[in-house]
Amino acid sequence: xAGVAQSPRYKIIEKRQSVAFWCNPISGHATLYWxxxxxxxxxxxxxxxxxxxxxxxxxLPKDRFSAERLKGVDSTLKIQPAKLxxxxxxxxxxxxxxxxRNEQFFGPGTRxxxx
Amino acid sequence: GENVxxxxxxxxxxxxxxxxxxCTYSDSASNYFPWYKQELGKRPQLIIDIRSNVGEKxxxxxxxxxxxxxxxxxxxITETQPxxxxxxxxxxxxGGDKLTFGTGTRLAVRP
Numbered sequence: 001x002a003g004v005a006q007s008p009r010y011k012i013i014e015k016r017q018s019v020a021f022w023c024n025p026i027s028g029h030a031t032l033y034w035x036x037x038x039x040x041x042x043x044x045x046x047x048x049x050x051x052x053x054x055x056x057x058x059x060l061p062k063d064r065f066s067a068e069r070l071k072g073v074d075s076t077l078k079i080q081p082a083k084l085x086x087x088x089x090x091x092x093x094x095x096x097x098x099x100x101r102n103e104q105f106f107g108p109g110t111r112x113x114x115x
Numbered sequence: 116g117e118n119v120x121x122x123x124x125x126x127x128x129x130x131x132x133x134x135x136x137x138c139t140y141s142d143s144a145s146n147y148f149p150w151y152k153q154e155l156g157k158r159p160q161l162i163i164d165i166r167s168n169v170g171e172k173x174x175x176x177x178x179x180x181x182x183x184x185x186x187x188x189x190x191x192i193t194e195t196q197p198x199x200x201x202x203x204x205x206x207x208x209x210g211g212d213k214l215t216f217g218t219g220t221r222l223a224v225r226p
Contacts, residue, residue, distance in 0.1 A: 004158075042121075042204045042216030043159065056213055091158065095211075102211055103149075106158040 002026065004107035006092050012113045018080040021110045025073065025094030031055075033104065034067055034077050035091040043091055049075060050097075082114045117142040119207050121217025128195050129225050136220045138205035139187040145207040148181060148188045149214070154201045162203075163190070195224045 005024040013019050025032050030051050035043035046065065047057040052072040060067070064083070069075040079086055089109040095102040118141040128134050140148075149164035165172045165179045165188065172179050176195075181188040192199055202221050206214040 040219070042119075042206070042219050043214075044216070045213050048213060103161050103164075104214065106151075106160070108158050 004092055004094050004105055006090075006107040006110055008110055009108060010111050010113075012115065013082055014115050015084055016081040018078065019082055019112060020076050020078045021090050021092075021112075023075045023077070023092030023107060025075070025092070026105055028096065029094035029105075030072075030097050031095045031102070032069055032075050033093040033095075034075070035093065035106075037089045037091055037109070039088070046077070079112075082112075084114050087112055087114045117145060117207055117209075117215040119205060119215050119217040121205050121220060123220060124218065125221045125223070127223045127225060130195060130197060132195055134190075134192045134195055134199070134222055134224075136190045136203055136205070136222075137187060138189070138207075138217050139185075140207040140215075141186065142207070142209070143183075143186065144209050147208045147211045148179070149206050149208075150177075150179060150190050151204045151206065151216075152201045153204065153219075159204060192222075195222075197224050197226050200224045 007022050032049045034046045037043040046060045047067045048055040049069040052069050067077045089111050091109045092107040093104040095104045121138045146167035151159035152162045153159045176193045178191040202219045204219050205217040208214045
């Protein structure tokens with residue numbers, strides 16, 4: 001099966017600019033996650049979707065970050081305006097559903113550099 | 116919320132030796148503990164996982180042990196090979212849902 005797709009792979013912007021990332025999960029996967037991975041750290045969950053509904057966005061900085069999954073398939077994550085500390089790799093992951101039997105598969109990530 | 120600590124942050128072993136990475140977690144309700152391998156510039160990939168109803172799981176050269184009482188779990192890699200060189204992350208979750216990751220261990224296997 002095809003893996004999780006993300007684009008763009010790399011993005012360089014200046015602080016206070018806006019940026020958007022796109023994720024296409026594995027076909028049939030109901031659950032979609034966005035993680036932020038700062039250099040030298042483990043991934044940190046930003047938001048979790050179950051189909052097109054938000055399950056957990058407790059760690060999403062809602063003053064500048066937003067995400068949507070309108071049709072329960074693709075998802076976009078937006079940052080507006082970006083700060084220097086947003087420089088990180090943004091990983092999208094998907095799973096069949098949220099249960100012990102369902103492995104999370106990660107995409108290649110989008111590496112964001114904020115100057 | 117859950118907090119996962121991981122040690123050591125770097126580990127260097129001779130090819131053929133064993134490597135052990137240890138993690139502790141804080142939330143006694145956590146019941147799913149996966150381990151991910153991330154090569155430089157690549158995506159994290161699941162290498163093994165363990166659920167709280169078992170104490171040990173093996174898959175060829177890789178094994179994971181879980182001590183629920185002490186709230187710690189460990190990854191054991193035997194007969195290490197250069198291709199095992201990567202960053203390894205442990206994680207914990209309740210029900211396989213939201214994963215809380217450790218800070219990672221950079222493993223270097225010297226040929």
